[in-house]
Amino acid sequence: MSGTTESSPWIRRFHPAPDAPARLVCFPHAGGSASFYFPVSQALSGSLDVLNLQYPGRQDRRHEPLIDDIAKLADEVTGVLRPWLDRPVAFFGHSMGAILAFEVALRLERESGPGPVRLFASGRRAPSTHRDESVHQRDDDGILAEMKLMSGTDARLLGDDEILRMIMPAIRGDYRAIETYQAQPDSVVNCPIDVLVGDDDPKTTVDEARAWREHTTGGFDLRVFTGGHFFLAHHQQEINALIRDRVAGG
Numbered sequence: 001m002s003g004t005t006e007s008s009p010w011i012r013r014f015h016p017a018p019d020a021p022a023r024l025v026c027f028p029h030a031g032g033s034a035s036f037y038f039p040v041s042q043a044l045s046g047s048l049d050v051l052n053l054q055y056p057g058r059q060d061r062r063h064e065p066l067i068d069d070i071a072k073l074a075d076e077v078t079g080v081l082r083p084w085l086d087r088p089v090a091f092f093g094h095s096m097g098a099i100l101a102f103e104v105a106l107r108l109e110r111e112s113g114p115g116p117v118r119l120f121a122s123g124r125r126a127p128s129t130h131r132d133e134s135v136h137q138r139d140d141d142g143i144l145a146e147m148k149l150m151s152g153t154d155a156r157l158l159g160d161d162e163i164l165r166m167i168m169p170a171i172r173g174d175y176r177a178i179e180t181y182q183a184q185p186d187s188v189v190n191c192p193i194d195v196l197v198g199d200d201d202p203k204t205t206v207d208e209a210r211a212w213r214e215h216t217t218g219g220f221d222l223r224v225f226t227g228g229h230f231f232l233a234h235h236q237q238e239i240n241a242l243i244r245d246r247v248a249g250g
Contacts, residue, residue, distance in 0.1 A: 029097050044248075
């Protein structure tokens with residue numbers, strides 16, 4: 001890839017695999033960062049070239065303006081990924097990242113160019129399902145309570161006021177983005193969708209996860225794991241094997 005692409009603030013390529021037959025693009029959850037997927041990148045580095053997205057407003061991009069609208073964020077990510085579509089690409093998104101990955105896939109397919117060969121939607125109900133949620137309107141303590149409920153943030157961070165002040169704007173902005181998101185009518189991708197969900201996830205029921213079936217004209221598979229919203233932390237080896245099998249062919 002060109003030097004410009006390699007230096008993109010949006011992409012973290014922890015384990016470059018330029019000779020891999022395919023790529024995997026990982027989309028973080030609300031409040032998440034590219035580093036969340038470092039273990040995935042490490043585990044799959046021998047099979048796939050893994051790109052991990054870093055949204056603005058967090059970590060080394062914390063001084064950049066937040067994007068608190070899924071459509072605008074998807075537009076930006078679509079442009080960022082175009083130079084990386086020189087080989088088959090699959091998307092993996094968790095929670096908010098699943099919706100963002102879906103919206104980017106829609107955009108790429110509308111352009112009649114290469115879209116993703118497969119979409120992994122983890123820990124998120126289908127775009128057509130709806131819940132009235134307003135976490136982004138809570139005060140900081142209210143947002144922290146939600147984070148503890150989800151168990152996706154290192155408990156040590158929840159007790160560090162300085163770090164919390166740094167990450168709270170990004171968390172609130174991401175919650176605003178996903179809680180105000182509305183899918184366009186008849187939003188359907190052509191690529192197969194693999195849906196992963198925890199059987200005790202307070203944010204997504206199995207039926208809400210199964211509704212992803214209505215959003216693809218390709219294949220569909222639903223995998224239910226034990227655990228809550230961040231079930232993948234306890235099933236990473238199995239999930240990595242699934243990704244490798246589906247995208248790299250074993």
